[in-house]
Amino acid sequence: MTERQSLKGHVAVITGASHGIGLALAEALAREGCDLVVAARKAASLTDAVRQLSLSKCQFNAIGCDVRSAADVQNLFDTVRKRHSRLDILINNAGVAHALAPVEELQLDAWKEVIDTNLTGTFLCTQAALPLMHAGGTIVNNLSVAALQPFEGMAAYNASKHGAMGFTNVLRQELRKKGIRVLALIPGATDTAIWDQFWPDAPRERMLSPATVAEAVVHVLTLPANATIEEIRLGPTAGVL
Numbered sequence: 001m002t003e004r005q006s007l008k009g010h011v012a013v014i015t016g017a018s019h020g021i022g023l024a025l026a027e028a029l030a031r032e033g034c035d036l037v038v039a040a041r042k043a044a045s046l047t048d049a050v051r052q053l054s055l056s057k058c059q060f061n062a063i064g065c066d067v068r069s070a071a072d073v074q075n076l077f078d079t080v081r082k083r084h085s086r087l088d089i090l091i092n093n094a095g096v097a098h099a100l101a102p103v104e105e106l107q108l109d110a111w112k113e114v115i116d117t118n119l120t121g122t123f124l125c126t127q128a129a130l131p132l133m134h135a136g137g138t139i140v141n142n143l144s145v146a147a148l149q150p151f152e153g154m155a156a157y158n159a160s161k162h163g164a165m166g167f168t169n170v171l172r173q174e175l176r177k178k179g180i181r182v183l184a185l186i187p188g189a190t191d192t193a194i195w196d197q198f199w200p201d202a203p204r205e206r207m208l209s210p211a212t213v214a215e216a217v218v219h220v221l222t223l224p225a226n227a228t229i230e231e232i233r234l235g236p237t238a239g240v241l
């Protein structure tokens, strides 16, 4: 049997934690005894969502933060510094998609919103988090199969996720010498509200549950400290797309 690393008392930041995969990650890490700082734009619904979780084993703070805003991101990590003085786990999860549109019709506003959230938001949070991180820490970037595979009508989403994959790969190289692990999380179709943005009638019953994605992340985070997995790739057995 390999020794499972305990996450008890580890400090974790999860962006986009009010719904879907981020909320499932908050629940799973709370169960492991992590202290959580969770973020999303709508602070009230974030606080309501996280209050429903059984958080008896951990401390938590819910912070309103738009990851597109450098000032909001700085405020988020200033809070982490004040409350905990360090950060063990960063999960860059906040993300948006967009209505299907061929490139000729894709609006600049939609392009900017998706790139600023999924790509620049990941950069801003990582840069603000790094001064608080140390050897043994882990950064998980929630990408998508869209980081590997093109989907017609999804140019901004695909570009943001391909870009975030490139960023993740460089970050892993840079942080290896510091002993900070960098994981690319690559889920296939997962049953969350993001589908309402581009395919409301998608067959949800065939998708992964957010809890399954969160379980895979916890599995990797609890591997022995000298082990690293660079990529967590999982999808529904029957496929959706």
Ligand SMILES: NC(=O)c1ccc[n+]([C@@H]2O[C@H](COP(=O)([O-])OP(=O)(O)OC[C@H]3O[C@@H](n4cnc5c(N)ncnc54)[C@H](OP(=O)(O)O)[C@@H]3O)[C@@H](O)[C@H]2O)c1
Pocket: 015, 016, 017, 018, 019, 020, 021, 022, 039, 040, 041, 042, 043, 065, 066, 067, 068, 093, 094, 095, 096, 117, 118, 121, 142, 143, 144, 145, 186, 187, 188, 189, 190, 191, 192, 193, 194, 195
């Ligand atoms: N569902 C899938 O099939 C799937 C597959 C692969 C990867 N992913 C990735 O998983 C991540 C989470 O998506 P999900 O499917 O769980 O979607 P979701 O249920 O729509 O959740 C998205 C979360 O991100 C937050 N968010 C959006 N824009 C934000 C911003 N600018 N700043 C801070 N928070 C923001 C939302 O809260 P607010 O609206 O309050 O900000 C919400 O908490 C995304 O990066 C997505 O690309 C999803």
